[in-house]
Amino acid sequence: SPDAEMAVFGEAAPYLRKSEKERIEAQNRPFDAKTSVFVVHPKESFVKGTIQSRESGKVTVQTEAGETLTVKEDQIFSMNPPKYDKIEDMAMMTHLH
Numbered sequence: 001s002p003d004a005e006m007a008v009f010g011e012a013a014p015y016l017r018k019s020e021k022e023r024i025e026a027q028n029r030p031f032d033a034k035t036s037v038f039v040v041h042p043k044e045s046f047v048k049g050t051i052q053s054r055e056s057g058k059v060t061v062q063t064e065a066g067e068t069l070t071v072k073e074d075q076i077f078s079m080n081p082p083k084y085d086k087i088e089d090m091a092m093m094t095h096l097h
Contacts, residue, residue, distance in 0.1 A: 026082035033081065037061060040075040048079065 006013040018026065035051040039061045049061035049069070060070045 023083070029082050031081045033078070036079040037076045038079055039063065039069055039071055039077075041069065046077070049076075051076070 006017050009016055032050075037049055037051060038046045039049045039059075041047045041063070047063045047065070049063040052060045052062050052068070054060075054073075057073050058070050059073055059076050060068060061076065062068055
């Protein structure tokens with residue numbers, strides 16, 4: 001099994017590849033590529049968020065922590081779908097940051 005292959009990495013394994021169960025959950029999780037973004041955060045560098053509105057070059061984003069940020073359009077970055085978390089071949093990703 002793929003999870004057994006990772007046993008050789010010991011404690012580091014969970015950080016290198018998601019378990020089969022986590023990968024299946026990620027593939028089935030709802031994801032909207034048009035509104036799911038990374039946004040520049042003043043304290044955390046970048047955080048995950050969802051676009052709430054766009055107006056005059058400004059974007060309002062609701063972060064996963066519940067914080068609302070209004071930033072310039074160039075301070076948001078498209079997010080890859082959750083199924084690509086910890087992907088082993090970066091060529092398969094939609095967005096490279």
